[in-house]
Amino acid sequence: MSASPITEIDLHAYVDGQLDAARRAEVEAYLAAHPEAVAEVHAWRTQNQLLHDVFDPVLNEPVPLRFSAALQRKRWPQGLVAGFAWLSCGLVAGWLAHGMMQPIEQPRAFAREALAAHVLYSAEQRHPVEVPAQQEAHLVAWLSKRLSAPIHAPNLREQGFSLLGGRLLPGKDGPLAQLMYESDTGERLTLTVRHAVQPQPETGFKVMEQGGTRAFYWIDSDYGYALSGGIDKRRLLDIARVVYLQLHPVQN
Structure with a gap:
């Protein structure tokens, strides 16, 4: 039976x-x-x-x-x-x-979660992501559903990084989405996204560093973003700006 x-x-x-x-x-x-x-x-x-x-x-x-x-x-x-x-x-x-249920007021706590998750999963060789980039449409739809908000995967090919895939992460204030990118030389970046029920005070780019790995993070209304990686600080900041502009295109 x-x-x-x-x-x-x-x-x-x-x-x-x-x-x-x-x-x-x-x-x-x-x-x-x-x-x-x-x-x-x-x-x-x-x-x-x-x-x-x-x-x-x-x-x-x-x-x-x-x-x-x-x-x-x-x-x-x-x-x-x-x-x-x-x-x-x-x-x-x-x-x-x-x-x-109060609005999330600790962006640094979110950055620490993003940085810890980056260190943990970027080192994985066989299972760095749950859903691979070949299923990008499914990945984005799944993460959007789990976070109850639209999630987008920025295109970083001009910066030398291709989408590897992503996964769902547990966060202190709710689920997080992690998108992982990889360069031809094996460098990896992760973009961690959170969604809050209520809009938060917006912030500019802030940086957190730990053991040679750093994250640029920012709050934009009801979204929080953290781009993490072990690459040069200036280069990581430039890519963070590209991510921001792709998520918020300038309206002509």
């Missing part, structure tokens, strides 16, 4: 550790053959960890002694006590969630 199809419910259960050994093995076999599903699973795990990081400290706080004493002195009906507990948790969670 053939195994039942793997659905999104199975993938969520896999992330939450709710599958038995047999079904888990089937899901892992499915993931081995579907790299786009691996990206989703990775993003969900990252999202779960972020939620734990935010809410666990509150949920694990001990009840203040003055509240415990008050409850012991007065025997509240169990249902009423539970209602107050749920209301308190809801108010705290709502306040924290409100903070999480």
Whole structure:
């Protein structure tokens, strides 16, 4: 008998550790053959960890002694006590969630994520990208869907770089799109793109450097961009300007 199809419910259960050994093995076999599903699973795990990081400290706080004493002195009906507990948790969670939904205000954090992802994946020889450049239309459509905003792949052939492909990355404030470019001599650049729900204060080009690798990053309304590479700083800046002009052509 053939195994039942793997659905999104199975993938969520896999992330939450709710599958038995047999079904888990089937899901892992499915993931081995579907790299786009691996990206989703990775993003969900990252999202779960972020939620734990935010809410666990509150949920694990001990009840203040003055509240415990008050409850012991007065025997509240169990249902009423539970209602107050749920209301308190809801108010705290709502306040924290409100903070999480605020506009992204830390472009340097985004640049660090982009730079770290560049270092990690630009060194890959066999699997530098999830979707190769031969499927550029699919790649751009997929990343646009995942970021809920149009994504474009700049043409850098005149600068000596051809599109190698791209991948979806988990980010602290939401998914990121990474486009990788490669020169004839094997140099690699990555353009990392994020999309925010609300427009952000725009910035000019800023640079971040780490271990001989650098990223020029900028915020343009509800988009953030970071061009990363290990090439000469001036050359990288020139290419960043080309990227900017292609994404925002001058209107005659």
